[in-house]
Amino acid sequence: MAGQIVDVHHHIIPKPYKDELKKAGVSTAGGFPIKDWVPEDSIKMMDELNIDVGVTSISEPGTMPLKKRHAAKVARKVNEYQAQLKKDYPGRFKSFALLPMPHVKESLKEIEYALDVLKLDGVGLYSNYGEEFLGNDKFEEVMKLLHEKDAVVFIHPSASEKEFVPPEYIPTDFIEEFTFNTTRAANNLILSGTLERYPNIDFILAHAGGVLPYLEWRIDETLKTEQYILKDPLNRVDMIMRKDKGGFVKELLKHPIRYTKMFKNYAHIVRRWSSLSQPAAYYIRKFHYDTALSTGDSTFASIKEVTDISHFHFGSDAHFAPDRWIAEMEKNIKETDYFTDKEKQQIFSTNAVELLNKHNN
Template identity: 35%
Template sequence: MTHFRPGARTVLNRRSALGGGVAGALGLAAAALPGGPTAPARAQQPAPTGTYRIDLHAHFLPPDYRAALLDHGHLTIGGYPTPDWSPEQALAFMDYYGIQAQALSVSDPGVSFLAGKEAADMARYCNTYAAGLFTSNPKRFGAFAVLPMPDIAASISEALYALDDLHLDGVILLSAYNGVYLGDPRFEPLMIALNQRRAYVFVHPAAIPDNAKPGLPLPDFLEEFTFDTTRAATMMMVTGMTQRYPDIRFQLAHAGGTVPFLSHRISLASQSVLGQLWPDDLPKPSILDTRNQISRFYYDTALSGSAAAMASVLQVTGRDHIVFGSDWPFSALTLPQTGSHDPAPGLGDIFDADQRMEIEHHNPLRQLPRLADAVNS
């Protein structure tokens, strides 16, 4: 039996530890900086008891995939040392933190560090591996399909196979591929296919190239990831992608990056003279409809389980659009080391037990009917 130790780091090889130690330490130091408010806005509410959480932001690294990452120099992901992963470790983690099931996905860089047939074969390997977990642990695992992006034709083929034949629960897309953000017309054929299947799409941030970002001594997962999610979401809205494909349900990682905080700024056009004079009986162009589009995203709690983050999300959408996420195993260093077995105690600063049950259990299962049937069977 694999035992999970709270706060314990997943196993790393020596090269991974050396490659990411500094970035990981910086991330922890930044998180511990004093000066911010420490008292909750109200008395913290207790979480529900039992193993009930459905985790829609959880990652996996099948053996051949992790080996390929390391062989291609990806010793860290977003500045975090590339972790080890196994089904046994995942189950031990879930059991400790009261997680009933996880919808697994491949994190940045997806399979885009490969090209052509190699990328397509690796995507197929990861998706088939995930489908195998449905057989070995049907009540504990779901999955979002990784696609061989930015090859659109190959990605459509893999998406259809993963959704129609493997019966995965949705698709994961990165915020950008080779500097091209979601919302770009080049992705249109894929969006058509996903919309036809009413797909659930998890939008996860990607690291931008070193020559395209400030040279700050901070790991990407600390800030840059949230900014890249924001860029992708904004591009999808202003280009009308979220309007044209209303049957795709998009989940934005980490409480939407900075989308809730910037929602007023992003929607300034609707508050201009153009927005004020636009006839009510005419469909609004995307630039004037951003408030509505922002409200339609789903926002996960991964690394965002705080009153500040969740209060911001609640200003732009309803509680029914918030879903639980742990970001494990990439969150292993940041998980609370308490006896409560609560992976996100900060949620209790703003939600009571019934509301947390809605966010951490009911909302995720409403979006993933295959997983809901498996969990409830």
């Protein structure tokens, strides 16, 4: 075990998958071209960077550009490819299954096949499928089955909607928007009560959880305030609104239909928030976080504040991050003063081995 590195964020790009994307008119992921890849590329990269095991997954867009039945066929093909990869290179690969999301019925079938028949090691999901983020009620059956399967789930960001207009000097989602979508998904999983209802799932957040650790206080205090109001809504809303109660009532009367719809939606949100038995910080602590493109001391400090060391895992973002960046990430972990030597080895391999064994024994 000493010196071993397990990479929980190791993308592969099987030719059959890339060919299907090309037919659908897709040639980029996160704003960058999708490269050609063969298994030997991973073995060479891993050997050069002292990575013993790569946990494979598919970066976005996955099967999102494909129609339902086609998406299911491609997901099945990719998962069988990953299962064969594990057989062809014993001990070098583990795999997170690709699901034909957002198609729920097809995804449920693929979870059963990938985990029970192919014996893959977990499931990969994207932060969002178009405008629908993880935690959306639409995906409830998927989360329920993953809970029943005691699954480990790797969450990777997905690109923003086409309508999103980035700042003029930030041309690609890769730079920052990716991380924001991961944050949105994680927070939605918390506030929707998904983590509360399905505690058997261990979620790994790519890229150190985006900005989730940094926003812990803001999210936690928002939830505490809302829950405080909900314990005695009539009196506590009255107390908060007292200064401009008349103006608020006038605004309601001015736009009754708009506010009726808003309050109906808000009532559903309130029910979910009320179901949480713990503060938001508790759920943030339950997430696992990988190091991909996130090995600065400021990130290490944030992670140490919001969770314990057993929830931090090495991730490379192969084959989208350049090899020299991955080498730098390894160096950052080895040289930082934020972790002891034992903790560094936990990050590099022990944590991942224990997590995967927990869900696959």
